Amino acid sequence: MNGNSPQDGAPLLVVEGLRKTFRLPGGGTLTAADRISFTLPEGGSVGIVGESGSGKSTVARMLAGLERPDAGSVTVNGRDRHSARRGGRSRRDRLARAREIQMVFQDPYVSLDPRLTAGQCLRTALRLHGHPAVEDRIRSLLDRVGLGAREAEARRHELSGGQRQRLAIARALAVDPRILVLDEAVAALDVSIQAQILQLLAEIREDTGVALVFVSHDLAVVQHITDETVVMRRGTVVEQGPTDRVLRTPRHAYTRLLLTSVPHQDWDPSDVVRARAEAAEAEAA
Numbered sequence: 001m002n003g004n005s006p007q008d009g010a011p012l013l014v015v016e017g018l019r020k021t022f023r024l025p026g027g028g029t030l031t032a033a034d035r036i037s038f039t040l041p042e043g044g045s046v047g048i049v050g051e052s053g054s055g056k057s058t059v060a061r062m063l064a065g066l067e068r069p070d071a072g073s074v075t076v077n078g079r080d081r082h083s084a085r086r087g088g089r090s091r092r093d094r095l096a097r098a099r100e101i102q103m104v105f106q107d108p109y110v111s112l113d114p115r116l117t118a119g120q121c122l123r124t125a126l127r128l129h130g131h132p133a134v135e136d137r138i139r140s141l142l143d144r145v146g147l148g149a150r151e152a153e154a155r156r157h158e159l160s161g162g163q164r165q166r167l168a169i170a171r172a173l174a175v176d177p178r179i180l181v182l183d184e185a186v187a188a189l190d191v192s193i194q195a196q197i198l199q200l201l202a203e204i205r206e207d208t209g210v211a212l213v214f215v216s217h218d219l220a221v222v223q224h225i226t227d228e229t230v231v232m233r234r235g236t237v238v239e240q241g242p243t244d245r246v247l248r249t250p251r252h253a254y255t256r257l258l259l260t261s262v263p264h265q266d267w268d269p270s271d272v273v274r275a276r277a278e279a280a281e282a283e284a285a
């Protein structure tokens with residue numbers, strides 16, 4: 001991993017009071033995220049869960065620096081990622097910031113250059129960040145994510161969805177990030193491929209010590225890969241804590257609704273309707 005080690009005992013990532021409000025085309029505003037706070041230790045893993053529109057991607061984008069918060073701060077290793085500098089940021093600053101946090105999206109198809117083979121894609125990422133793009137390094141990155149010599153020569157349309165996501169993860173890892181933010185990174189994959197990618201991410205975390213921020217609408221997905229979970233609803237955090245505790249003994253009616261919505265043996269969709277009514281009641285109270 002690059003960079004310095006965190007100051008004694010301090011979390012690697014500290015998110016404090018983040019807020020983002022968008023102007024709507026017809027006038028008016030929408031607060032997509034408000035008062036979002038959590039921490040992530042070095043090598044830790046946190047899940048951000050909630051239904052569609054709850055503000056998860058907005059938070060992920062603020063972490064990665066793709067969206068500027070209206071309030072609050074994102075600090076990595078004690079350094080504020082959004083602090084304004086006179087004259088703007090230099091290219092070097094921007095690249096250094098990108099190396100701290102890398103992001104993997106739901107659909108890597110759009111973010112992969114159709115002209116480049118998988119090997120060339122990694123070479124480009126390494127060069128951009130000033131790493132020597134030596135063949136050994138490219139091969140070991142591909143190997144790290146379970147891609148071989150055939151895939152190294154393939155372009156994006158010649159790779160399966162799972163292979164494309166493996167390549168996107170390899171590209172993110174090319175710069176030795178401290179933190180990977182994965183925004184619905186397995187949502188578009190078949191369940192069996194999802195399991196393989198989740199297993200791969202767990203191994204990468206174990207081997208490299210990279211910390212994970214796992215954004216998902218699916219509680220079953222965060223259950224296996226995160227230590228802590230943050231539950232978002234309509235732009236705010238309704239519950240957060242150790243994943244085991246949140247999933248076993250949810251305190252908020254909305255978390256119970258999310259849990260009830262996960263299909264399982266003897267699952268009855270009418271339970272979801274009931275849980276939704278309870279969540280609405282709890283909100284009105």
Ligand SMILES: Nc1ncnc2c1ncn2[C@@H]1O[C@H](COP(=O)(O)OP(=O)(O)OP(=O)(O)O)[C@@H](O)[C@H]1O
Pocket residue numbers: 022023024030031032050051052053054055056057058059217
């Ligand atoms: N650039 C934008 N301009 C206006 N509104 C936006 C913008 N980006 C997001 N929103 C709105 O902010 C709210 C939160 O969106 P966000 O994408 O963060 O939610 P989400 O939980 O990630 O949902 P999904 O999983 O469906 O992407 C939504 O109501 C969305 O329409």
